Amino acid sequence: MERMKINILRLAEVRWTGAGSIILGSKTLIFSGEHTHERGIGILFDVAAAKSLGSSCPISDRAVVAKLVAKPLNLGIIQVHAPTSDSEDVEVEKFYEEIEKAKGYVKSQDIMGLMGDFNAKVGMKE
Template sequence: MTHKLRKKAYSVQGVQDSALNASFGREVTVQQVAPGRHPATDCKPRLDTIRKSMKIATWNVRTLYQEGKIENVIKEMDRMNLNIVGLAETRWTGAAVAKVDNKVLIFSGGSTHERGVGILFDESIEKSLKSWCPVSDRVVVAKFAGKPLDMGIVQVYAPTSTAEEEEVEQFYEDLDKAMKCLKSQDIKISWGTLMPR
């Protein structure tokens, strides 16, 4: 696999709930791309200055825990001219930001090679990444600078209809935590494999 980790891997279990209940830019500093808070006069590139229009998609990849799988996803992303792709069932452990060829992957997984979610995007969009949070091995959220509003993407991998009730309830608690990480005025995109409550 030809990627290198650019951030320290965080244990999904190690993320504290108090940090997840805060909106980005306030108390969540451990997962920010740059340490510390960005000043109000920050000249960070915004999504609208990078592209007039973006193509986004989500994909249940079944696994990225096999040789060549991530490269295959990148080839398909390039072939379809996609800028951001949400990934479900990545089966990677831990949580980190990885550089893969000319793409950036934010991923969140558990301690075993099951479940896992990620968001894959172009290097040009990386400049607009404000912050991200690995909520669990079923939910990850990323916030991008935009104009007039910032955009939050929540990638999910919901349990199946045969899952235990506790697992389903935990998933929806994680989804609520992810939504609380975003501000009310942010544009929110929630995607992945969802099941009705």
């Protein structure tokens, strides 16, 4: 059986506190969480992708930015984990503000990738 090759993997519900980066075997994980072991977000890089990692910026337990040095353009990856559609409006608005803040860390001449779990709900409304 052939193994799947993954260079960059987005993670939601990491549930780690604080923010930072850590080397896990041959992988590098950048993560961002709060004070409790709830939610949390991360991006996992293989060795090749981690060599291109220029910087990262934790925004919140729902958003993190990684900047990769590349040619001809650098790449900004924004990983998010949205609140569910039944969340309070204040929490949803805060999430969209965090996306805007994250976008501010990516230069206009860089390629920006936005990925994540946008928590859509399906089914009949009761």
